[in-house]
Structure formats: C-alpha cells, structure tokens
Amino acid sequence: MKKINFLSLFLLIWLPSQVIAEKLRLTIHPYLTAQELMTKFMPLVDYLTVETGLDIELMISADYEQHVEQLGKNQIDVAYVGPFLYVKLIRDYGEKPLLARLEINGRPTFRGAIVTGQSREKIGQLSHLIGKRFAFGSKESTMGYLVPYYLLKQEGIDLEQLAYYEFLGSHDNVAMSVLMGEFDAGAVMEDIFYKYQEKGLNLLALTPEISEHLFATRSDLPQEQIEKLRQALLSILQHPDSKTVLAAIKSNLTNFVPVTDSDYDSLRIIMNHMEQ
Numbered sequence: 412m413k414k415i416n417f418l419s420l421f422l423l424i425w426l427p428s429q430v431i432a433e434k435l436r437l438t439i440h441p442y443l444t445a446q447e448l449m450t451k452f453m454p455l456v457d458y459l460t461v462e463t464g465l466d467i468e469l470m471i472s473a474d475y476e477q478h479v480e481q482l483g484k485n486q487i488d489v490a491y492v493g494p495f496l497y498v499k500l501i502r503d504y505g506e507k508p509l510l511a512r513l514e515i516n517g518r519p520t521f522r523g524a525i526v527t528g529q530s531r532e533k534i535g536q537l538s539h540l541i542g543k544r545f546a547f548g549s550k551e552s553t554m555g556y557l558v559p560y561y562l563l564k565q566e567g568i569d570l571e572q573l574a575y576y577e578f579l580g581s582h583d584n585v586a587m588s589v590l591m592g593e594f595d596a597g598a599v600m601e602d603i604f605y606k607y608q609e610k611g612l613n614l615l616a617l618t619p620e621i622s623e624h625l626f627a628t629r630s631d632l633p634q635e636q637i638e639k640l641r642q643a644l645l646s647i648l649q650h651p652d653s654k655t656v657l658a659a660i661k662s663n664l665t666n667f668v669p670v671t672d673s674d675y676d677s678l679r680i681i682m683n684h685m686e687q
Contacts, residue, residue: 435488435636438470440478440496442552443581445471452491454659458650462643465636475551482507485629489640494621494678495553501672505630508637511644512625512670515602516663519674523554523618524604525562527596528589529611534596537566537616545576546585546597553678555582558618559598561681586612602663619681622674626667645669 437456439448448471456469467489472478475496482490483504492500500507512519527534534540540563548555556578560570570576577594579585585597586607596615604614626644628637644667647653657664 434466434468435632436470437467437489437491438472438478438481438487439491440472440475440493440551442493442549443583451660454652454656458647458652458656459640459643462650463636463639465639475549479503479551482627482629485631487629488632489626489628491624492627493551493553493624494675495557495682496551497625497627498675498678498682499551500627506672507627507630508632509670509672510626510628510637510641511667512674513623513661513664514666514668515623515661517665518620519623519668519670520620521554521623522601522620523558523562524599524601525559525596525615525618526586526589526599526604526607527613527615528592528594529613530592530595532595534615537563537568540568540596540615541572542574543595544593545573546588546594547576547578548582548585548598549580550578552582553621554600554618555585555598557685558621558678558681561685562616562618564685602661619677621678622670625670 437452437459439452441448443451449469452469456467459465460467470487472481478487478490478492479496479500481487482492483500489510515521525537534543547559550556563569579588579597582599582603585594585599586603588594589597590607590611601617604612608614626640628640647656647667650656657666
C-alpha cells in the first residue's frame with residue numbers, strides 16, 4: 412500500500428496560495444526568432460512577476476495562426492498581439508480584455524514601409540512595381556502584408572500584376588532579401604527600414620499610421636489579475652529599471668499607454684476594403 416506523504420499534504424493545505432499558484436503564460440507571436448524574442452521580453456516578464464506577484468512565464472507561439480486561435484479559445488493567459496491579428500481575433504472570437512498598447516517615440520501608432528534595394532532598373536514610384544519581384548513578411552502581419560498590400564491596391568496594383576511574390580516570415584528576412592537582390596521590393600515595418608538604411612535599403616513609400624501592438628488577456632482571466640497586469644504596464648515609468656525593460660523590447664519604445672478596441676477602427680476599414 413502506497414504511503415501518504417503527510418508533509419506534502421500539509422504544504423498543499425497551508426502554504427500561501429501564491430507559492431502554488433498556476434503559472435500565467437505571456438505569449439508572443441513569432442515575428443522574430445524564438446531566441447530573439449526571449450531576450451527581448453524576459454525583462455518584461457521579470458518586471459511583471461515582481462510588480463504583480465503573479466507567476467509568469469514566457470512562451471513563443473509556433474506561428475501567427477496558432478497565436479490567434481489559442482488566445483481566441485482562451486488557451487493563452489496574456490498575449491502580445493499585432494494589430495492585424497487583434498482585429499481578426501475580435502472578429503472571429505469576440506472581445507478580449509485589453510491591457511495596454513505600445514508607445515514608440517511618444518506615438519501609439521506606427522507605419523510600414525515599401526522598400527527597394529539597388530536594382531538595375533530604377534523603381535521611383537509604386538507604379539513601377541508592376542512586373543517586379545516582391546517580398547512580404549507573414550500573411551498574418553499588419554505591416555508585413557496587409558497594409559502595404561492595401562497601399563499597392565490603392566495605386567491599382569494587384570498581386571497578379573507582380574512578376575511574383577513570396578512570404579518570407581520576418582521583416583528582417585524581407586529587408587535582407589531585397590538588399591541581396593533576390594527581390595526588387597518588399598514590405599517591412601518602418602523601423603526595420605531605418606535599421607537597414609545604411610546598408611543600402613531605399614524607401615519607396617510609407618503606409619498610413621495604424622494603432623500599435625498591444626497586450627490582451629483571455630476572457631476568463633480573473634479580474635483582479637487583469638487589473639494587476641494593466642496597472643503594472645501603465646505605471647512602468649515609475650520603476651527605476653523602466654528604460655531597460657522598454658529598450659529590450661524595442662530601442663525606441665517609450666511607454667505602455669491605455670488602449671481601447673476603437674483604436675483599431677481605421678485598420679478595420681482597411682481590412683473591410685481588402686475583403687471586398
């Protein structure tokens with residue numbers, strides 16, 4: 412007969428709840444490699460763990476679709492979500508509690524860029540992309556696909572009018588492939604353009620501004636935990652290590668600021684236009 416471990420039973424009954432609390436998973440969509448994302452977001456996880464008293468671990472989704480599906484089905488506790496993914500999430504699964512959105516250089520919005528390399532044939536305007544090779548990031552990416560493609564459509568350019576196009580996954584992959592001459596042009600976030608500008612990447616056009624990336628939670632996360640997480644994010648500038656935590660995620664990230672669902676209405680208009 413198996414003996415009962417009375418010490419373990421005693422600890423389960425009497426230890427404070429936070430000691431045996433279930434871990435909360437902060438999950439990131441894979442817009443960079445897993446190792447890069449771990450490096451970027453671990454300081455934030457450490458900060459949130461201390462400030463909220465919650466046991467938080469960092470996870471990286473396998474792909475964009477999994478990220479949306481798992482948060483939609485409440486299988487992720489807290490998620491870092493791109494704008495395009497967020498609008499799809501709400502459309503397909505209903506509202507989710509929102510915590511905060513990013514503020515970059517004092518702005519809670521961002522832009523994408525259509526970029527070119529050192530092509531033999533001069534590409535001076537969007538209309539010159541007809542018949543050219545084009546690189547997108549992920550098909551689920553706001554600035555890696557949706558908004559730049561919207562910009563092309565506004566100029567009367569459809570995908571079929573390109574010589575060919577591919578989805579390369581990350582913004583860095585797009586920038587490097589354009590620089591190497593594998594593609595004539597590509598779609599990246601604006602800050603990725605500046606990252607590679609000195610290496611020869613050229614700016615062809617900027618997209619409209621869209622509300623920034625945000626943090627959301629599963630629908631059934633206890634309200635007390637939601638408030639702790641939200642308050643910790645919105646008050647980060649009061650912490651002495653705030654600059655280190657913010658800069659790890661993005662060098663020009665200046666704060667986390669309040670967010671509402673209506674902040675993404677302009678993106679909904681673009682998505683509705685693209686689906687017509």
